[in-house]
Amino acid sequence: MVHCGCTLFRKYGNFIDNLRLFTKGGSGGMGYPRLGGEGGKGGDVWVVAHKKMTLKQLKDKYPQKRFVAGGGANSRVSALKGSKGKDCEIPAPVGISITDENGKIIGELNKEEDRILVAEGGLGGKLLTNFLPLKGQKRVIHLDLKLIADVGLVGFPNAGKSSLLSQVSHAKPMIADYAFTTLKPELGKIIYNDFKQISVADLPGLIEGAYMNKGMGHKFLKHIERTRQLLFVVDISGFQLSSRTQYRAAFETIILLTKELELYKEELHTKPALLAVNKMDLPNAQDKFHELMNQLQNPKDFLHLFEKNMIPEKIVEFQHIIPISALTGEGIEELKDCIRASLDEQANQENDAYHKKQLLDLRISNTISYSRLPSEHTVASSEMI
Ligand SMILES: Nc1nc2c(ncn2[C@@H]2O[C@H](COP(=O)(O)OP(=O)(O)OP(=O)(O)O)[C@@H](O)[C@H]2O)c(=O)[nH]1
Ligand SMILES: [Mg+2]
Numbered sequence: 023m024v025h026c027g028c029t030l031f032r033k034y035g036n037f038i039d040n041l042r043l044f045t046k047g048g049s050g051g052m053g054y055p056r057l058g059g060e061g062g063k064g065g066d067v068w069v070v071a072h073k074k075m076t077l078k079q080l081k082d083k084y085p086q087k088r089f090v091a092g093g094g095a096n097s098r099v100s101a102l103k104g105s106k107g108k109d110c111e112i113p114a115p116v117g118i119s120i121t122d123e124n125g126k127i128i129g130e131l132n133k134e135e136d137r138i139l140v141a142e143g144g145l146g147g148k149l150l151t152n153f154l155p156l157k158g159q160k161r162v163i164h165l166d167l168k169l170i171a172d173v174g175l176v177g178f179p180n181a182g183k184s185s186l187l188s189q190v191s192h193a194k195p196m197i198a199d200y201a202f203t204t205l206k207p208e209l210g211k212i213i214y215n216d217f218k219q220i221s222v223a224d225l226p227g228l229i230e231g232a233y234m235n236k237g238m239g240h241k242f243l244k245h246i247e248r249t250r251q252l253l254f255v256v257d258i259s260g261f262q263l264s265s266r267t268q269y270r271a272a273f274e275t276i277i278l279l280t281k282e283l284e285l286y287k288e289e290l291h292t293k294p295a296l297l298a299v300n301k302m303d304l305p306n307a308q309d310k311f312h313e314l315m316n317q318l319q320n321p322k323d324f325l326h327l328f329e330k331n332m333i334p335e336k337i338v339e340f341q342h343i344i345p346i347s348a349l350t351g352e353g354i355e356e357l358k359d360c361i362r363a364s365l366d367e368q369a370n371q372e373n374d375a376y377h378k379k380q381l382l383d384l385r386i387s388n389t390i391s392y393s394r395l396p397s398e399h400t401v402a403s404s405e406m407i
Pocket of ligand 1 (some may be wrong): 195196198350
């Protein structure tokens with residue numbers, strides 16, 4: 023049975039993992055030659071790590087992608103030493119590396135509130151500069167989310183994520199029939215017959231309330247951000263943490279996983295996602311799988327079964343849905359093919375988008391060069407990003 027065919031296609035998400043920005047430190051303030059006054063230094067531009075921030079939010083909030091700090095104050099009779107210009111802070115996600123136009127690393131943001139100076143303000147005018155101020159540093163920078171793997175395994179505890187990783191790679195993660203066996207990401211590589219490699223991150227299990235830091239909570243969610251695609255792994259027989267907590271059927275676990283991702287960072291569920299329905303070797307698994315497919319094809323018909331606050335804004339649409347057994351190996355080859363196809367398609371779409379943008383930039387710059395005087399053009403193009 024070829025299940026790649028029963029895919030619910032969707033466009034590849036608008037999750038972005040890199041961004042190019044123009045930054046400029048503020049100019050210094052004028053000195054005061056007659057009284058020996060010193061102009062204020064221009065403000066600096068910083069990139070600062072914020073837990074809740076994403077590159078997509080940064081891009082949406084500042085579509086111009088230009089960050090310029092304030093100028094230093096001129097020296098005046100009433101304030102001979104001019105005050106410093108206002109610093110500019112660029113909010114960025116944790117887990118970012120910052121490079122300049124030449125690919126040289128400027129720094130990394132590894133934890134909340136880490137900050138990196140990217141463009142320094144110019145010095146104020148003083149005796150040394152003949153009281154003339156200096157311009158701020160201009161710099162084009164690249165923010166790159168440091169990916170830990172191509173594919174991240176997302177699922178409730180015990181769904182069989184580690185079992186799946188050990189099936190598709192040489193990794194030997196711990197596997198056990200209790201929740202939260204995996205406590206930190208474990209990496210493995212799928213190696214295809216033509217030697218192509220795809221990295222897979224086995225991640226700790228997620229439970230309801232993870233976004234509020236229940237279970238492995240944030241530890242788990244922060245790693246999910248750093249993978250190109252998500253592979254949801256669900257147990258066809260559902261999940262129950264303990265006899266005191268509610269039983270969740272497979273469909274419910276998918277809805278709850280989506281909700282947790284959305285609550286943590288809304289755009290996380292816009293990442294391309296695949297679904298592996300695991301433990302298909304168990305009795306009645308086929309019937310349950312058909313029921314699950316029916317629910318996934320018409321999710322809206324089943325949402326009334328959920329409490330309101332558990333319903334995600336957007337139901338995740340999977341590129342591929344593949345029934346597997348990490349125990350017997352059923353469906354594993356097909357899953358590997360689907361993972362590869364999905365990553366290839368994402369790469370193609372990103373390439374297309376990149377070329378379209380380059381073409382557009384070229385057209386814009388041509389228009390500018392025809393419509394402006396040459397002298398004006400030189401100034402404008404050096405400022406363009
Ligand atoms: N019958 C059956 N059992 C499976 C299958 N895959 C995994 N299991 C069993 O399910 C239990 C949990 O498997 P793990 O691979 O540790 O699950 P996990 O998702 O990594 O769990 P956490 O690390 O706790 O989040 C183990 O007892 C596995 O042997 C399967 O396809 N069929
Ligand atoms: Mg595990």
